[in-house]
Amino acid sequence: MRALMLCFAARGASALRPALRTTTRTLVARRAAYDVAQVEEKWQRFWDDDKTFRSQRNADRDKKYILDMFPYPSGSGLHVGHPEGYTATDIMARYWRMKGFDVLHPMGWDAFGLPAEQHAINTGTHPRETTLKNIGTFKRQLKALGLSYDWDRELSTTDPDYVKWTQWIFLQLFEAGLAEQKEVPVNWCPALGTVLANEEVIDGLSERGDHPVVRAPLRQWVLKITEYADKLLAGLDGLDWPAGTLRSQREWIGRSEGTSVKFQVKGSSEDVEVFTTRPDTLMGATYVVLAPEHPLALKLGNEDAVKEYADAAARKSDLDRTADAKTKTGVPTASFAVHPISGEDVPIWVADYVLGAYGTGAVMAVPAHDTRDYAFAEAFGLPIVRVVDGGDLPYTDPGVCVNSGEFDGLKTGKAKKAVTYKLSQLERGEKKVTYKLRDWVFSRQRYWGEPIPITFPVLDQNGAPLPEGALDPRVTDEGFEIDFSKPEAVPVSQLPLQLPETDDYAPGEDPAGCLARIKDWRFYVEDGHWRARETNTMPQWAGSCWYYLRYADNGND
Numbered sequence: 400m401r402a403l404m405l406c407f408a409a410r411g412a413s414a415l416r417p418a419l420r421t422t423t424r425t426l427v428a429r430r431a432a433y434d435v436a437q438v439e440e441k442w443q444r445f446w447d448d449d450k451t452f453r454s455q456r457n458a459d460r461d462k463k464y465i466l467d468m469f470p471y472p473s474g475s476g477l478h479v480g481h482p483e484g485y486t487a488t489d490i491m492a493r494y495w496r497m498k499g500f501d502v503l504h505p506m507g508w509d510a511f512g513l514p515a516e517q518h519a520i521n522t523g524t525h526p527r528e529t530t531l532k533n534i535g536t537f538k539r540q541l542k543a544l545g546l547s548y549d550w551d552r553e554l555s556t557t558d559p560d561y562v563k564w565t566q567w568i569f570l571q572l573f574e575a576g577l578a579e580q581k582e583v584p585v586n587w588c589p590a591l592g593t594v595l596a597n598e599e600v601i602d603g604l605s606e607r608g609d610h611p612v613v614r615a616p617l618r619q620w621v622l623k624i625t626e627y628a629d630k631l632l633a634g635l636d637g638l639d640w641p642a643g644t645l646r647s648q649r650e651w652i653g654r655s656e657g658t659s660v661k662f663q664v665k666g667s668s669e670d671v672e673v674f675t676t677r678p679d680t681l682m683g684a685t686y687v688v689l690a691p692e693h694p695l696a697l698k699l700g701n702e703d704a705v706k707e708y709a710d711a712a713a714r715k716s717d718l719d720r721t722a723d724a725k726t727k728t729g730v731p732t733a734s735f736a737v738h739p740i741s742g743e744d745v746p747i748w749v750a751d752y753v754l755g756a757y758g759t760g761a762v763m764a765v766p767a768h769d770t771r772d773y774a775f776a777e778a779f780g781l782p783i784v785r786v787v788d789g790g791d792l793p794y795t796d797p798g799v800c801v802n803s804g805e806f807d808g809l810k811t812g813k814a815k816k817a818v819t820y821k822l823s824q825l826e827r828g829e830k831k832v833t834y835k836l837r838d839w840v841f842s843r844q845r846y847w848g849e850p851i852p853i854t855f856p857v858l859d860q861n862g863a864p865l866p867e868g869a870l871d872p873r874v875t876d877e878g879f880e881i882d883f884s885k886p887e888a889v890p891v892s893q894l895p896l897q898l899p900e901t902d903d904y905a906p907g908e909d910p911a912g913c914l915a916r917i918k919d920w921r922f923y924v925e926d927g928h929w930r931a932r933e934t935n936t937m938p939q940w941a942g943s944c945w946y947y948l949r950y951a952d953n954g955n956d
Contacts, residue, residue: 443542452492452547454503462501465492466947469507471939472533473514477540489546496547505552505950506541508534512939516847519904526847526904530557552950556849556942560956561949563895565942566852570888573853577623580883583840584692584756585910586716587615593906594844603714614692614713617910618883620842620851620935628652628834653835658819660763660828662687662736665744669695671736673763674833678822679814682803683786684763685776686746687736688729692755700733705749712751720751727752727771727778739827740818741804750775758833767792787811841938844912846904848936850896852889856882857922857929864928872929873918881931896932912936 446452456462465488470481492504508530515526515533534555541548554561572578586595590610594617599606624631632652635645657676664671671687689696691709699705708730712720729750736745752771753762766776766783773793776783789798797811805821806814822828842851857865857872858880865872865879872879889896899920906912914934915921921932 439543439545443545446547447542447550450549450551452504452549453551454501454505454549456501460499460501462503463492463495464951465495465502465504466950467504467506469509469943469946470537471509471512471514472530472537474518474529474533476533476536482544485541485544485546492547503552503950504548505554505953506546506548506550507552507554507946507950508537508556509939509943509946510534510555510557511848511937511942513845513847516845516904519847523902525902527557530555552953554946554949554953556946559895559897561942562849562897563956564949565849565937565945566889566894566896567891568945569937569941570852570891572622573886573888577626578620578841579623580618580886581621581838582616583619583621584614585617585619586612587617587910588612589908591906594910600716600719602719603716611714612716614715615910616692617844618935619840620853620933621838622841624839625834625836628654628836631836651836655833655835657831657833658815658822658828659831660739660822662739662745662763664695664699664747665735665737667734669698671695671747671761672759673761674758674831675763677765677768677811677815678818678828679800679803679806679809679811680765680768680786681740681763681818681822682800682806683765683767683784684738684745685766685782685784686748686764688748688750688753688762688764688772688775689732690753690755690760691749691751693749693753693760696732696749699747701731704730705732708749708751715751717754717756720754727775729775729779739822739825746781748779756837768795769793770795841941842935843938844906844910844934845936846898846901846913848938849941850898850914851933851935851937852894852896853886853933854889854925854930855887855933856885857931858882867924867927867929872922872931879929886933898936 467485467488470477488504492502496502510530515529518524518529519526538550538553556562556565569578586600587593588595588605588610591605591608595605595612600612603612604610605612632649632654635648638645655674655676657674658678660673660675660678660681661670662673663669671689673687675681691705691712696705696709708728727750729748732747732749734747736747737743738745748764752775753760762772764772764775764781765786766772766781767785768787770793773783775781783792784802785792785794786801786803787794787798788801789796799811800806800809800814803809803814806817809817819828819830823830859865859869860878870878899914899917901913901917903916904913907916909915911934914936921934922929923932924930
């Protein structure tokens with residue numbers, strides 16, 4: 400039976416061969432008739448000439464805005480992730496057009512950024528040339544994919560008319576008091592001549608080249624997003640987001656209710672201010688810890704040891720310092736703080752697990768009820784006093800106060816209120832709300848970014864405005880100073896403030912960056928006196944924060 404079936408199968412296959420050969424020849428002929436390159440070129444040219452996908456409003460139609468996240472035009476061109484997402488949005492754009500909607504489906508370029516600048520440093524090619532070339536490649540590839548963009552809406556964050564409005568937005572924030580200058584610790588690598596992100600520093604060395612990195616304070620512009628912390632938090636309520644995402648957002652904002660406590664430095668009028676969410680444990684504070692960069696760290700005695708320790712800490716990133724290292728490090732000052740309630744002396748230490756840029760840069764150490772404080776106290780033989788009844792030390796859960804004098808027997812919730820009230824009566828503390836959220840550092844010491852449209856007065860050695868005929872700050876480094884405390888906005892009529900032409904993009908030895916060296920651009924005369932332009936530039940995402948708005952009317956100036 401099996402042999403008979405095989406025989407029939409063989410005869411059937413033989414009979415089908417002529418039909419299969421005919422079908423194959425037909426398919427080949429059809430493929431030959433469809434010249435892909437010719438047909439694609441024809442219709443893409445027609446779409447361009449006819450402006451088939453142009454966005455225009457008709458009063459009797461509803462509208463849809465199909466937005467893609469615009470790409471950074473890198474030298475390598477599109478990668479597979481670009482068309483994966485762009486195809487999906489293109490399907491939606493075509494669908495809604497066929498449903499009779501007016502559709503806005505634009506594309507543009509997030510074109511400022513470090514890669515083009517690094518390429519310029521390595522090759523001498525101006526970032527503008529590299530960027531324009533890369534944009535041309537991306538645009539050609541997107542058109543070849545047949546995506547239905549309205550190219551009349553095309554924009555680039557590097558276009559002068561776009562930079563103008565990015566700078567204008569910054570000035571609105573500046574005038575509203577939401578953009579200000581601060582000294583911010585940064586990771587400075589002298590060998591590379593650049594500021595590095597925390598992720599680029601490993602064990603005190605640069606990820607690229609293993610060069611020493613130090614923490615150095617640098618004047619920066621910040622946007623005060625902390626002003627909106629409560630509004631951001633409230634805005635999460637009712638959102639149909641995954642629970643994990645909502646939790647991460649709340650943790651990022653990090654709202655904490657607690658108490659601000661002032662420890663007076665013994666024999667001084669100086670105070671060390673700390674913030675704690677557990678004021679109920681205040682009676683167990685047995686020492687105070689300052690960050691190495693705290694302004695009092697080098698003023699409290701034992702300066703040589705403290706300075707040596709601070710210099711070593713400056714070679715670590717914040718990530719390294721806050722990692723759960725097995726070995727705790729620190730150095731004592733020669734000073735004591737006065738406990739605000741008991742009046743007892745508690746030693747003041749300097750340790751790198753406290754960060755100067757976080758909170759007040761100081762903590763009250765309660766080793767019996769804090770894991771890090773406990774490890775530190777164990778390492779250095781410091782007193783550990785239980786003030787909350789409970790399990791094994793370090794005990795960090797709520798409980799009942801013990802060894803706390805007048806607060807003994809109070810449960811954690813009531814003890815917090817009682818201790819805070821006592822501190823307020825003594826004028827040594829008050830209730831306070833803090834956030835993990837930090838203001839957004841909005842400046843970079845780079846060339847290829849939007850210039851920040853701010854200027855400063857230049858002063859002579861007597862602190863008076865430097866007149867034009869006195870000396871020329873473009874040719875000398877002495878006899879004047881820039882008064883950074885009096886920033887002024889560039890008039891809107893003078894926007895955009897454009898980058899100077901240069902072939903020297905390398906950051907160099909000065910953390911302030913290359914624009915600080917281009918003195919013919921930095922210094923200028925206004926009303927008979929010298930002024931200095933801001934030499935920080937905006938971060939890459941300055942322009943990418945608002946491009947979706949510009950698409951709607953990209954020719955409006």
